[in-house]
Amino acid sequence: MRKKVCIIHTGGTIGMQKTAQGYAPQKGSINASIAEIKELSSEEMPYYDLIDYDPLLDSSKISIKEWVKIAHDIEERYHEYDGFVILHGTDTMAYTASALSFMLDGLDKPVIITGSQIPLCEIRNDARDNLIAALLIAAESQIPEVCLYFGNKLFRGNRATKISSDELIAFDSPNYPPLAEAGVRIEINKKELRKKGQKLDVKMFQNQQIAVLKIFPGIQFEVFENIVTDHLGGIVFEAFGVGNIPESDSLIRILRKAEKNGTVIVVCTQCLRGSVSIGTYEASSMLVESGAVSGYDMTVEAAVAKLYYLLSQGYQIEKVKKLMQTDLRGELS
């Protein structure tokens, strides 16, 4: 029997049209572009329904509100479809994929997020291939995960990161192997997949104040001292190497203030590959002393989404810190 997939179109280049101000989403236009793809009516393809969001967004505008809407829409239709394809802009696709991986607890079918660097309306594009492969993969019952498909590879959503602003291989998963590769055939890397969940349990996010601070040589932490208020739930530090940060009095003041206010500090690395382990060098000892936690090999996108998730559950700070360092959805090794 032909499978059934629900496509949720949130915006992004894939469905954009040329306008005088540059590429922009246009309500309804993706229906016509998709209808022109003859392959989609082939018996080998799943049936699909399309939900076109209004407004359609450039993904730079996507935030908690849209993540909640996507999660709601999947939950509402969960039993009607074999899988879901989310069409999304590439700029924040890895954040949305990470967020959905935490929201869709207990998933037992595929949720595949994809988009393109060149829109469907152009003769030469990567949109058509990405869409066709994402639909085929979303009809595969053996992938019970939120994934990101791009440039012939399927990645675990919360392991993916955008690596190029203008190449067709725009994403990678530096710390986890691809879950599938689309060559002559679509080969699924079964041993890397997560186990099927028992029952979908959607965990909603609320708005949370968090910050991401990239460390750089010469950083004057006093510039950032005022961001640490008692409303700030968490900070992701993008540190050097395995978690090193140049010590200074103002950094110590930030760490003390964060500790006093109950702000969780998570340390990720600026390196594309590898893991953080604070305390390895003296240059991270003040982080350990102040109760900061290692983000290990999590991407910054996953760490941000996980902070939103854990802070939204209303857990005590010690529990947030513990879970931040625990593998919940395959986001850390």
Ligand code: ASP
């Ligand atoms: N600015 C676009 C977006 O993220 C880029 C893309 O889709 O490739 O919505």
